[in-house]
Amino acid sequence: MKNVILSLVITSLFFFSCTKRNLVYLSDLDPVNGYSSNITTLSEPRIQEDDLLSITVTSLNPESNMLFNAGVIMPSQGNVNTVVSSPINENYLVDKDGFINYPVVGKINLRGLTKQEAVAKVTEVLDEYVKDPIINIRFMNFKVTVIGEVQQPSSFIIPTEKITILEALGLAGDMTAYGKRENVLVIREKDGVRSANRLNLNEKNVLDSPFYYLQQNDIVYVEPYKTKSIQADNNPTTVALISTALTLATVLILNFNNIF
Structure with a gap:
C-alpha cells in the first residue's frame, strides 16, 4: 500500500513540475520578419436598434x-x-x-x-x-464588455468607436494566469442575429479575424482553466510551495514506520 501511495505522490510531483502553458500573445510571430497584412476586416459600425x-x-x-x-x-x-x-x-x-x-x-x-x-x-x-x-x-453607447478570467471585468464605453480585442483586454487589466488565451469567446449581435466565435490569441492568425476588431455591444468572455485552483507555471512561488509539500509528504510516507 505504501508503494502505491508513493507512486501517486511522485507522479503528482512530476505532473506539477512539468506543466507548461503558453501565456504569450501572438507567440508564433516570426522574430525576424515580424508580420504584415492589409487591414481588410475592419468594418464600420452600423446604426441599430437601441443605439x-x-x-x-x-x-x-x-x-x-x-x-x-x-x-x-x-x-x-x-x-x-x-x-x-x-x-x-x-x-x-x-x-x-x-x-x-x-x-x-x-x-x-x-x-x-x-x-x-x-x-x-x-x-x-x-x-x-x-x-x-x-x-x-x-x-454614445459604443461599448464592449469583457468578462471571465480578467483582472477587472466590466463594460467599457469606447469614444473612438474603434477597438481591437487586445485593447479591450488591456482595458480590463489583461487576463489572469488562469485565462485560456487559446480559446477566447467573442459574442456579437448584428441585424437581429447573435453569433459567437472563438479566437486563439497565441496565434498571429487572430490579426486577420473579423472578430479582431470589436463592434458595439460585443462581449468578450475569457474562459478559465478547469484546474484554476492550481496556479500556472508562470508563478514560481506557487509551484515551489506545491513541490515542497509533495516532497514532505513523500518523506513522511517513506519514514512512516520509523515515525509511528
Whole structure:
C-alpha cells in the first residue's frame, strides 16, 4: 500500500513540475520578419436598434443651430427672438423600427447606416430648413464588455468607436494566469442575429479575424482553466510551495514506520 501511495505522490510531483502553458500573445510571430497584412476586416459600425446617437448641427444661422440641437426659440420684446436651451439634449435613441425622433422634422430612419451614410441622410433632410448645415454624429453607447478570467471585468464605453480585442483586454487589466488565451469567446449581435466565435490569441492568425476588431455591444468572455485552483507555471512561488509539500509528504510516507 505504501508503494502505491508513493507512486501517486511522485507522479503528482512530476505532473506539477512539468506543466507548461503558453501565456504569450501572438507567440508564433516570426522574430525576424515580424508580420504584415492589409487591414481588410475592419468594418464600420452600423446604426441599430437601441443605439444612442449624438447629433449636432452647425450652420451660419445661430437660431437654426440651437433649434436643431434641441434648443427652443422664444419670442422676446421688440423684433428680436431669444434662443433658449435648458439644457441642450443632443442624444437620440434609435427605436425598434430604426427611427430617431428629430426636432422639427420628426422621424428619420437611420437603421443599418454607417455614420457617414447617416450624416448624408440627415444633411439631406435638413437642407430644406437650414442652409449648408454641417452634421456631426457619434455613437454614445459604443461599448464592449469583457468578462471571465480578467483582472477587472466590466463594460467599457469606447469614444473612438474603434477597438481591437487586445485593447479591450488591456482595458480590463489583461487576463489572469488562469485565462485560456487559446480559446477566447467573442459574442456579437448584428441585424437581429447573435453569433459567437472563438479566437486563439497565441496565434498571429487572430490579426486577420473579423472578430479582431470589436463592434458595439460585443462581449468578450475569457474562459478559465478547469484546474484554476492550481496556479500556472508562470508563478514560481506557487509551484515551489506545491513541490515542497509533495516532497514532505513523500518523506513522511517513506519514514512512516520509523515515525509511528
